[in-house]
Amino acid sequence: MSVLTGDMLTAAKAQARAEAKVRRAAIAREMGRRAACQLVIPLSEAVLPLVPKGGIVAGYWPIASEIDPRPALAALAEQGRRIALPVTVAQGQPLEFRLWTPGAPTDESHYGAHIPRPGGASGRDEDGRVVVPDLMLKPLLAFTADGQRLGYGGGYYDRTAAAFPDVATLGVAYSGQQVDYLPVGPFDRPVGGVVTELGLILPR
Numbered sequence: 001m002s003v004l005t006g007d008m009l010t011a012a013k014a015q016a017r018a019e020a021k022v023r024r025a026a027i028a029r030e031m032g033r034r035a036a037c038q039l040v041i042p043l044s045e046a047v048l049p050l051v052p053k054g055g056i057v058a059g060y061w062p063i064a065s066e067i068d069p070r071p072a073l074a075a076l077a078e079q080g081r082r083i084a085l086p087v088t089v090a091q092g093q094p095l096e097f098r099l100w101t102p103g104a105p106t107d108e109s110h111y112g113a114h115i116p117r118p119g120g121a122s123g124r125d126e127d128g129r130v131v132v133p134d135l136m137l138k139p140l141l142a143f144t145a146d147g148q149r150l151g152y153g154g155g156y157y158d159r160t161a162a163a164f165p166d167v168a169t170l171g172v173a174y175s176g177q178q179v180d181y182l183p184v185g186p187f188d189r190p191v192g193g194v195v196t197e198l199g200l201i202l203p204r
């Protein structure tokens with residue numbers, strides 16, 4: 001796998017993103033609701049052995065055509081895992097994770113995802129507290145069999161992976177988002193696996 005840099009990398013990523021957005025939107029239209037339900041068992045099976053009871057799973061609130069992990073996050077909460085959601089602090093900074101009880105009130109962020117509402121308002125004191133998760137679930141536009149991942153290009157998740165090198169990561173996606181090739185740059189970090197509605201894909 002060769003690492004691209006500069007204009008070559010920028011152009012290759014822009015093209016891969018454009019293709020992946022069209023592809024994911026078509027998959028979401030066809031099977032979005034069903035896949036969110038189908039994801040509950042494989043995501044639970046993948047996460048439970050990695051995170052002890054009381055441990056923290058960083059999920060995400062879906063935007064655009066991302067696969068919806070919320071039914072699976074609710075199942076994990078039922079199994080005694082705590083859930084956090086990502087919050088952007090500033091451009092060029094890693095993400096921050098705030099505790100959230102599935103079903104509790106949220107606020108909508110400027111990019112469309114919802115973020116936890118600080119405790120008190122929800123009646124749950126912990127909600128909104130900044131935490132370091134035991135596992136990060138990452139949405140993505142496309143992924144490869146060896147765990148390379150393409151995001152929106154904010155670099156948020158790559159910076160967060162760099163800031164928390166010991167935190168385990170799993171991508172979450174529709175199985176149809178798998179591609180044979182993705183351009184890889186110097187900051188791209190592969191995920192430890194990708195969970196789809198069909199099961200867990202571990203890097204070769």
Ligand SMILES: Nc1nc2c(c(=O)[nH]1)N(C=O)[C@@H](CNc1ccc(C(=O)N[C@@H](CCC(=O)O)C(=O)O)cc1)CN2
Nearest residue numbers: 060061062063064086087088111113139152154156157
């Ligand atoms: N669900 C979710 N939450 C997330 C992310 C994400 O990718 N998905 N983020 C990951 O970094 C962070 C938020 N940062 C973001 C940075 C850029 C764009 C973005 O560029 N969005 C698309 C528009 C999406 C659409 O409506 O098609 C764009 O502007 O092209 C979104 C979120 C943290 N929370």
Ligand SMILES: Nc1ncnc2c1ncn2[C@@H]1O[C@H](COP(=O)(O)OP(=O)(O)OP(=O)(O)O)[C@@H](O)[C@H]1O
Nearest residue numbers: 013150151152153154155156157158159162187188
């Ligand atoms: N650890 C880092 N330190 C400095 N810059 C970084 C780091 N990670 C990513 N970047 C920069 O952020 C920008 C976006 O990165 P990239 O194209 O890899 O985003 P992405 O992986 O698609 O998106 P995301 O990580 O938000 O899901 C690039 O200019 C990249 O060089």
